[in-house]
Amino acid sequence: MEPMPQIVAHGTLDYAELASLGLSPDEVHVFSSNINPYGPPPAVVQAVQAAVKPTTISRYPDRLAMELRRAVARLHQVPEEAVLAGNGTADIMWLIALLFAPDARVAIVSPTFGEYENVASLVDAQVIQPCHPGWERREDGRYTPGATTLDELGEALAEQTPRLIFLCNPNNPTGHHLSPDELERLHSFAPESIWVVDEAYAEFTPTPWSASRWIDQGDWIILRSMTKDFSLAGLRVGYAVGSPHLIQAMQVAQPPWNVNTLAQIAGTTALDNLAWRAETTARLRQETEALRQALQAAGMAPLPTSTNFFLLPVEDATQVRQALVQQRILVRDCTSFGLPNYIRIATQRPEENRLLVEALQALQGDAS
Ligand SMILES: Cc1ncc(COP(=O)(O)O)c(C=O)c1O
Structure with missing residues (x-):
């Protein structure tokens, strides 16, 4: 059986x-989920409370989440066509797998967040798991701190030519954050791949930065959860910033109305509260x-x-x-x-x- x-x-x-x-x-x-314990921002709670009325509940949400996408586009200084809103970023990972991973080779830089492997396996991708710098994979599948270098990871990617690469930066669970120079170098080993960079925890670091600066130079999908830094896990909201042709394909395939009205309001208000x-x-x-x-x-x-x-x-x-x-x-x-x-x-x-x-x-x- x-x-x-x-x-x-x-x-x-x-x-x-x-x-x-x-x-x-x-x-x-x-202590087990990595959510900002000080959130959500009070302004978000007020905006959501003010929006709880019969019309908001009975009407369909804006399926293109225009206000939220506009706010994200302003923040990352990209066109709106480069932004997709999601019901959390886990939702967007499923979409990525559905569109780009079936029967393809997918590299998941490990050890890392388990959902990448889950979504890739469910569409029969051929999963490879090169190691994060500073870690090693033992024969029994366990990881230990080790001597893998950035270039060794790059060479493993160059050799395997994956269609899709999942990289969590900063990485869950190790907390290691690659710098712009390091990620730029890594990308040069596999410039033809679609790079999915999950930046769920970027804003918790002393030096937040986003790979969204490179969406015109190769195929990139940058994931930004709003459930951790803004503490909106119960409402579910996140977004992708990416190369417009990839984002357009995802927009077409996304289930309609999947970011609800309150989540859109919460996300837009949160982005007005960056000082918080x-x-x-x-x-x-x-x-x-x-x-x-x-x-x-x-x-x-x-x-x-x-x-x-x-x-x-x-x-x-x-x-x-x-x-x-x-x-x-x-x-x-x-x-x-x-x-x-x-x-x-x-x-x-x-x-x-x-x-x-x-x-x-x-x-x-x-x-x-
Ligand atoms: C690295 C990483 N990405 C994404 C998620 C999921 O985030 P969301 O709530 O946006 O679906 C998590 C949740 O634990 C995570 O650790």
Whole structure:
């Protein structure tokens, strides 16, 4: 008998698991999904509240999401035809796979976000997984910090000539951020491929930048989730900025009306509140450093990061996650990334961060 297909593991709340533990989402401390804990911006909440009225609910949304796309086009300084709105960026990944990956060779620079492999496999792509710089893949499929260089990754891409390349920058779960020079160099090894660069976490870094500057020089699709930095995960909104012929093909194939009216309003208002994002992400960077230092002081060895989450080496990630769930603390078990000896921690507010450090310290004490 064929094995039952499994849903891809993510760090988001597992409502079935919470129900089995008799917990509601408000009763847990969520370090497992990488959402800005200070959001959403108050102006977004007000705009959405003001829009909740019978006409907004009963009318179809603007299927071209014109206002939102106009705001994105202004921000990235690209024409509106280069922008597609999505019901989150996971939605756009499905569209990319459907249009460009069937039976094609698809490179997924790994270890990384699991949805790329999921969408590519479901359309029978031939998936290859070259390694991120600074990591190595072992024979058993696990990843360890290692000596892979940027040029070695480039050479692997040049050799395989994939139609599509998925690159997460900064990368989930490692937190590593390639600079414009590094990505430009990498692109030169495979200039004919369609490069999908997922920038879900770019705005959390000290030096945010976007590959959207290159959409006229090759085939690029840049993904920007608004669910993380603006904290809009429940409403679902994100966008792609890309080479116009790719964006046009995606616009035609996208299911109609899939970005709902409230999500469009939330997205447009959020882009009017860039100062809020800059201020909260700067605060989070300081708190991430403080949390890493507190863990180090407690004898742990968190990995460096450029963003709002980081990896922490542990004996057995599944066991650590289970032990913390009992204390209503959720962390990401990284086994599904090929990292069974790491948990991923997304920085929360200082009082929650303190709880996590204490809980991890107590676990260390239990183990010794
Ligand atoms: C790298 C990365 N890209 C995209 C997503 C999905 O984002 P969205 O909520 O925009 O679908 C996630 C969610 O965890 C992610 O980690």
